[in-house]
Amino acid sequence: MIANLPFSVLGNGEEWDVIVTARGGGISGQMGAVRLGIARALVANDAECKPALKKEGLMTRDARVVERKKFGRKKARKRFQFSKR
Numbered sequence: 575m576i577a578n579l580p581f582s583v584l585g586n587g588e589e590w591d592v593i594v595t596a597r598g599g600g601i602s603g604q605m606g607a608v609r610l611g612i613a614r615a616l617v618a619n620d621a622e623c624k625p626a627l628k629k630e631g632l633m634t635r636d637a638r639v640v641e642r643k644k645f646g647r648k649k650a651r652k653r654f655q656f657s658k659r
Contacts, residue, residue, distance in 0.1 A: 576605040580613040583630050584623050606636050 577594070581587030592612060596604035613632040617624045627633050641650040648654060 577608045577612065579609055579630070580616055580627060580632050583626055583632065584616065603636075610635060 578587060581590065594608050596607055609632060613627050617627065624633065643650050
């Protein structure tokens with residue numbers, strides 16, 4: 575459903591056959607990458623469909639990444655248990 579969103583916005587899903595291989599990350603991240611790739615391919619084929627895809631937010635990459643682990647802590651934000659005495 576997520577991967578077919580660019581086609582449903584434009585209403586031309588029957589015109590295309592897509593085969594995609596995604597590696598790395600999780601299922602949600604891979605679906606987002608596939609959706610972005612399909613949207614970019616549709617714009618490369620026909621530039622007139624870019625405003626419709628951009629309006630739906632399909633032309634932007636999700637820039638969130640994992641926060642790095644800091645020294646002196648268990649994880650990025652989690653700390654060791656504090657003992658007063």
